[in-house]
Amino acid sequence: MFRRSLLAALLCLSCQAVVAQKHVHGDGQLLIAQDQQQWQFQFILPAADLLGFEYVPESAEQKEKLKSIVSKIENVEEMIRLPRYCTLVSMSHSLFNLNPQSLESTHSHANKHAITAHVEQGHLREHLDIKITYIFKCKNTPDSAVATVMEWASSLHVLNAQWITNEQQGAVKLKSSSAVIRF
Numbered sequence: 001m002f003r004r005s006l007l008a009a010l011l012c013l014s015c016q017a018v019v020a021q022k023h024v025h026g027d028g029q030l031l032i033a034q035d036q037q038q039w040q041f042q043f044i045l046p047a048a049d050l051l052g053f054e055y056v057p058e059s060a061e062q063k064e065k066l067k068s069i070v071s072k073i074e075n076v077e078e079m080i081r082l083p084r085y086c087t088l089v090s091m092s093h094s095l096f097n098l099n100p101q102s103l104e105s106t107h108s109h110a111n112k113h114a115i116t117a118h119v120e121q122g123h124l125r126e127h128l129d130i131k132i133t134y135i136f137k138c139k140n141t142p143d144s145a146v147a148t149v150m151e152w153a154s155s156l157h158v159l160n161a162q163w164i165t166n167e168q169q170g171a172v173k174l175k176s177s178s179a180v181i182r183f
């Protein structure tokens with residue numbers, strides 16, 4: 001698990017980023033934190049840049065799109081590529097909040113209310129961020145990572161990456177032409 005201080009730093013980092021960075025289409029964030037062998041990569045992306053819409057899918061076409069994007073991000077290689085000595089330990093994402101079927105299950109009853117409330121709040125209606133978190137275990141310290149999401153999410157023009165590792169902090173603006181982070 002992440003040390004408390006590091007977690008606080010990460011939370012603070014995402015706090016600042018959320019405050020500093022408004023929801024802008026084409027503009028995403030990638031927050032990276034290391035705790036010993038564990039490396040956490042959290043993407044915060046406008047739903048518009050993944051799905052093309054920012055609400056619970058209505059048409060059959062939108063439902064298909066949601067399904068295809070879920071299977072894409074569940075294949076970590078489509079989002080981030082690390083050296084081979086890093087293995088994926090876990091992942092989570094908030095796209096299930098948009099799945100009409102999961103909204104029907106009792107499990108996500110609270111979610112349904114949250115989404116409904118979200119949708120009904122006029123000004124929020126058209127904007128939604130998707131959070132995707134991957135945790136890797138790396139036997140050695142990776143010297144780089146490639147944000148492969150930039151290869152297929154064509155409307156995502158900029159990915160603001162920020163990191164806190166055991167040795168350093170840093171930030172870089174990634175683009176599809178230069179999507180490599182060097183730690």
Ligand SMILES: [Zn+2]
Nearest residue numbers: 048126127128
């Ligand atoms: Zn939006």
